[in-house]
Amino acid sequence: MKLNKKDPPPVLLQMENISFRYGKRSILNDTDLTIEPGTFTSIIGPSGCGKSTLLYILGGFLKPDSGNYLFNGSKVYSLGEFGLGRFRKKNIGFLFQDFRLLPFLSAEKNLALPGAFTGKKLSIQERHELMHSLGIFERRKAKPAELSGGEAQRVALARALLLKPSLLLLDEPTGNLDEKTESEILQVLMKLKETGLALVCVTHAKSVMLHSDRVLALQEGKLTEVNLKPEAAPKTRTKKAGTIKKRKTSEK
Ligand SMILES: Nc1ncnc2c1ncn2[C@@H]1O[C@H](COP(=O)(O)OP(=O)(O)OP(=O)(O)O)[C@@H](O)[C@H]1O
Numbered sequence: 001m002k003l004n005k006k007d008p009p010p011v012l013l014q015m016e017n018i019s020f021r022y023g024k025r026s027i028l029n030d031t032d033l034t035i036e037p038g039t040f041t042s043i044i045g046p047s048g049c050g051k052s053t054l055l056y057i058l059g060g061f062l063k064p065d066s067g068n069y070l071f072n073g074s075k076v077y078s079l080g081e082f083g084l085g086r087f088r089k090k091n092i093g094f095l096f097q098d099f100r101l102l103p104f105l106s107a108e109k110n111l112a113l114p115g116a117f118t119g120k121k122l123s124i125q126e127r128h129e130l131m132h133s134l135g136i137f138e139r140r141k142a143k144p145a146e147l148s149g150g151e152a153q154r155v156a157l158a159r160a161l162l163l164k165p166s167l168l169l170l171d172e173p174t175g176n177l178d179e180k181t182e183s184e185i186l187q188v189l190m191k192l193k194e195t196g197l198a199l200v201c202v203t204h205a206k207s208v209m210l211h212s213d214r215v216l217a218l219q220e221g222k223l224t225e226v227n228l229k230p231e232a233a234p235k236t237r238t239k240k241a242g243t244i245k246k247r248k249t250s251e252k
């Protein structure tokens, strides 16, 4: 489909006035967020501000107390448990902060799991190609305890990608990686972005922020855009995240 220049960018998901509390503590407070396909958004903020909570809500794991969450135009949290499970399998890849690999299975068998649960047959060749691109093919027979932190992280990333999600949620994906591996992973993520995958990544790493199309800071339950190049525009924008436009492709 050829887009007319005047057409608004396609929208993958929209959060409207989302609020979430843990007991009396407000974590998200009337937050808006719009994500388009093929974009990379970094989320930053101090420990405990609610970054992981935001990812769980985006991934269909945690129902907000109020507000709308629309994915491809449909209200996610109007779905029942079964529908939410299907939504997650069809659309979401999640790289958790603690990887969550199964300790008794080899790296390769951990990768076979998403296929086993959904009944979707994953070819061995497909799995091997993914492991090659992430530099973990040689370690495929190893169990998680025999993997380094960075290797385990890459196996978990491969697993998150296996069902070809439209949204990849990453919770501090480069925390255990050396510079070279981090840069290789970022290259893989950039290629995925070009295929239309939307990425939302919680991170503290400047290198990851610099690869993203925009950086949003979570502060007191609200998302605001951060300008990483203060010399170009000295002020932090306080515009609502939901109204921020994707940068032009010519800037890449
Ligand atoms: N199940 C829960 N019940 C009550 N409070 C919780 C629960 N899970 C998280 N919290 C609290 O909610 C706040 C936000 O948690 P969250 O994990 O989203 O923070 P975060 O920004 O991801 O932090 P970090 O950078 O340390 O990973 C924290 O103060 C946390 O202690």
Ligand SMILES: [Mg+2]
Pocket: 051, 052, 053, 097, 171
């Ligand atoms: Mg967290």
